[in-house]
Amino acid sequence: MPTAPTPRDILATLVAFDTTSALTNLPLIDWVQDFAESHGAAVERVVDETGEKAALWITVGPADVPGYVLSGHSDVVPVAGQAWTHDPFQLAEVDGRLYGRGTSDMKGFLAVCLALLPEMAAAPLARPLHIALSYDEEVGCLGVRPLIARMRDRGLAPLGCFVGEPTGMEVVTGHKGKHAARVTFRGKACHSALAPSGVNAVEYAARFILHVKQAADALAASGARDPLYDVPHTTGLSSVVHGGTALNIVPDLCSVDFEFRAIGADDAGALARSAIAFATETLAAEMAGRDPSCGVEIAPLIDYPGLETAVDSELVTLAKRLAGRNGHAKVSFGTEGGLFQALGDVPAVVIGPGSIARAHKADEFITLAELDACAAFVRRLIADSRAG
Numbered sequence: 001m002p003t004a005p006t007p008r009d010i011l012a013t014l015v016a017f018d019t020t021s022a023l024t025n026l027p028l029i030d031w032v033q034d035f036a037e038s039h040g041a042a043v044e045r046v047v048d049e050t051g052e053k054a055a056l057w058i059t060v061g062p063a064d065v066p067g068y069v070l071s072g073h074s075d076v077v078p079v080a081g082q083a084w085t086h087d088p089f090q091l092a093e094v095d096g097r098l099y100g101r102g103t104s105d106m107k108g109f110l111a112v113c114l115a116l117l118p119e120m121a122a123a124p125l126a127r128p129l130h131i132a133l134s135y136d137e138e139v140g141c142l143g144v145r146p147l148i149a150r151m152r153d154r155g156l157a158p159l160g161c162f163v164g165e166p167t168g169m170e171v172v173t174g175h176k177g178k179h180a181a182r183v184t185f186r187g188k189a190c191h192s193a194l195a196p197s198g199v200n201a202v203e204y205a206a207r208f209i210l211h212v213k214q215a216a217d218a219l220a221a222s223g224a225r226d227p228l229y230d231v232p233h234t235t236g237l238s239s240v241v242h243g244g245t246a247l248n249i250v251p252d253l254c255s256v257d258f259e260f261r262a263i264g265a266d267d268a269g270a271l272a273r274s275a276i277a278f279a280t281e282t283l284a285a286e287m288a289g290r291d292p293s294c295g296v297e298i299a300p301l302i303d304y305p306g307l308e309t310a311v312d313s314e315l316v317t318l319a320k321r322l323a324g325r326n327g328h329a330k331v332s333f334g335t336e337g338g339l340f341q342a343l344g345d346v347p348a349v350v351i352g353p354g355s356i357a358r359a360h361k362a363d364e365f366i367t368l369a370e371l372d373a374c375a376a377f378v379r380r381l382i383a384d385s386r387a388g
């Protein structure tokens with residue numbers, strides 16, 4: 001059997017694949033599948049409808065009993081416009097730090113899992129270990145959904161899922177859910193000297209933005225609280241606005257991208273739908289009353305559930321034992337953990353090497369010590385899953 005490279009070696013290979021979400025991930029998927037199969041793992045590929053993206057379900061050990069999932073995504077965010085001092089797609093090591101796009105988020109975790117595949121195969125395992133490798137997590141947690149559906153179709157019911165997003169190997173039991181959409185206001189253009197005869201799409205968009213802001217302010221002032229989050233309440237905001245062409249033209253088009261991120265006590269979807277109803281009913285009716293050609297259009301952007309795993313659950317207890325930690329936390333950023341829980345009925349914990357504070361920015365890095373800590377966690381999971 002081929003000698004397995006180290007996590008650092010595999011991380012260098014993974015970083016060299018530019019898997020920005022707008023691009024295909026198939027070269028990386030091909031490499032991972034070949035690597036996993038060469039070490040005796042069973043691999044199933046789940047291809048998207050375009051044929052340009054694929055996910056992998058990798059299994060080591062007996063497939064007919066419940067086991068644990070190690071979950072990660074293959075895609076990374078763009079590097080355009082960022083001032084990198086290292087080639088983002090060429091791993092660079094400086095003083096124990098490994099620089100490159102995706103090192104923390106989250107190819108470092110995947111590199112550890114792949115490097116330990118030979119140890120999984122040699123164990124032997126009484127319970128299987130699965131590696132779930134998805135795509136398009138960064139643009140809405142898209143690729144894990146068909147992967148979970150395939151898992152359910154196969155009748156698999158894993159005992160739990162460890163999502164390897166960067167938490168500094170802290171045990172994370174929850175994250176916020178998110179609902180985002182684009183609201184486009186279609187008004188009526190005219191010369192600004194005749195402004196009352198037009199329908200100003202930008203002004204109606206501004207009223208919508210104010211509505212979202214007021215809802216967010218109310219949540220911040222008197223909404224439900226969860227002190228485990230760094231931002232302990234549900235948030236809402238408008239973040240991208242496009243409208244208008246010239247100062248002397250009443251604008252006939254303006255779009256607003258907005259979102260709500262909700263703690264477990266709130267429903268991000270319900271909050272977003274309430275804001276959308278204000279746009280499609282109150283504002284749209286007023287616009288159409290001024291000119292029947294005017295109105296509002298809605299385009300969904302991102303929708304994923306939050307994660308809430310009971311802190312006294314068997315999975316959380318196991319995660320703490322494997323990590324050598326007693327504490328737990330929650331994070332405001334989204335992960336695929338909520339989808340494993342909601343769509344797959346699989347309890348999930350988020351735990352992985354690196355820091356989310358380094359993700360999505362120039363000179364992203366992970367340390368060799370962080371990879372070692374993750375490897376220790378996975379080795380303890382292998383030992384816990386061994387026969388005998």
